[in-house]
Amino acid sequence: MKILLTGANGQLGRELVKRLKGTEFLATDAAEMDITDPAGTLRVIGSYQPDAVIHGAAYTNVDAAEGNPEAAYKVNAVGTQNVAAACLKYGAKLVYVSTDYVFDGTLGRAYNELDRPNPQNVYGKSKHAGEMLAHHILNELFIVRTSWLYGDGGNFVRTMLKLGQERDEIKVVDDQHGCPTWAADLAEAILRLLKTEQFGIYHAANAGVATWYDFAKKIFELSGNSRVRVLPQTTAELSRPAPRPAYSPLENLMLRLTTGHALRPWEEALREYLAGLKHITA
Ligand SMILES: NC(=O)c1ccc[n+]([C@@H]2O[C@H](COP(=O)([O-])OP(=O)(O)OC[C@H]3O[C@@H](n4cnc5c(N)ncnc54)[C@H](OP(=O)(O)O)[C@@H]3O)[C@@H](O)[C@H]2O)c1
Structure with missing residues (x-):
């Protein structure tokens, strides 16, 4: 299967590239194919003629999106429409990667694929618009929602490890719940699904539930840093521009039912990720 990647330099993109080595694929990021340019997107997809496009490119700065909705919608909604239109024209399947932030976080249990989206911030709204636009254009579509990603790139785990070198105390939010997810596990789930x-909607996130505070404590425990103290903080105290869902874990219901495989517990994935980082920095 010939695969074209968007957002290949992103956290998910890098993991996909690693796993596709030795197969026929084209890795694109903004320099090779700016998805906000419809003609350019058609040209690149048309000249490569992939069987499938894995579309991970996105405007992912949740707080910046709040002050610049047009930029977020341009990439996440219109960009996705451009990619989907090119897939329709050239007969490619599409995997669109979306987010737990399409939910409002008020359900009181993990969200499955049959639950109704109700995004509360601009990023979530723009990603949900991308879902709907892709859905209007294509039948051969996988929408894969994930959450709290970390991998090869700037992310919460790396931020905590860095802060842990610099400070004795770190305050971390303890009233938002979700599923920390290793981009490597997500990449494998996507390739299996493909x-x-x-076709349809899938949730693909590491199993279990954590707050950012739980996540931070586990990062320090598993990386052997017992010096730093992690203190709980409320979302209101942190006061970020974008509202976030209080409870948005993703249940991998459809993935389990169709492929027989759901992602492993988040603690296990984190342990392996941290072991890999140690190996790199050793
Ligand atoms: N990160 C998370 O916690 C999280 C959670 C839930 C869902 N997701 C979704 O998962 C997917 C992968 O996330 P990620 O963390 O791997 O993202 P990421 O690291 O931010 O990578 C996104 C990539 O998209 C590229 N991009 C941005 N605008 C583009 C454009 N106009 N044309 C082409 N490429 C463009 C970026 O390039 P530049 O760097 O050059 O801008 C970047 O390489 C995204 O769809 C995201 O919405 C992420």
Whole structure:
């Protein structure tokens, strides 16, 4: 299967590139294919003629999106429309990667694929618009929602490890709940799903539930830093521009039912990720 990646330099993109080595694929990021340019997107997809496009490119700065909705919608909604239109024209399947932030976080349990989105911030609204636009254009579509990603790039784990070198105390939010997810596990789930013809909506996040505070404590525990004290903080105290859902874990219901595989517990994935980082810095 010939695969074209968007957002190939992002956290998910890098993990996909690693796993696709030795197969026929084209890695694109903004320099090779700016998805906000419809003609350029058609040209690149048309000249490569992929069987499938894995679309990870996105405007992912949640707080910046709040002050610049047009930039977020341009990439996440219109950009996705451009990618989907090119897939329709050239007969490619599409995997659109979306987010737990399409939910409002008020349900009181983990969200499955049958639950109704109700995004509360601009980023979530723009990603949900991308879902709907892709859905209007394509039948051969996988929408894969994930959450709290970390991998090869700037992310919460790396921020905590860095702060842990600089400070003795770190305050971390303890009233937002979600599923920390290693981009490597997500990449594998996407490639497994792509082999099926079971198009639809999927949640793909590491199993279990954590707050950012739980996540931070586990990062220090597993990386052997017992010096730093992690203190709980409320979302209101932190006062970020974008509202976030208080409880948006993703249940991998459809993934389990169709592929028989759900992602492993988040603590296990984090342990392996940290072991890999130690190996790199050793
Ligand atoms: N990160 C998370 O916690 C999280 C959570 C839930 C869902 N997701 C979704 O998962 C997917 C992958 O996330 P990620 O963390 O891997 O993202 P990321 O590291 O921010 O990577 C996104 C990539 O998209 C590229 N991009 C931005 N605008 C573009 C454009 N106009 N044309 C082409 N490429 C463009 C970026 O390039 P530049 O760097 O050059 O701008 C970047 O390489 C995204 O769809 C995201 O919405 C992420």
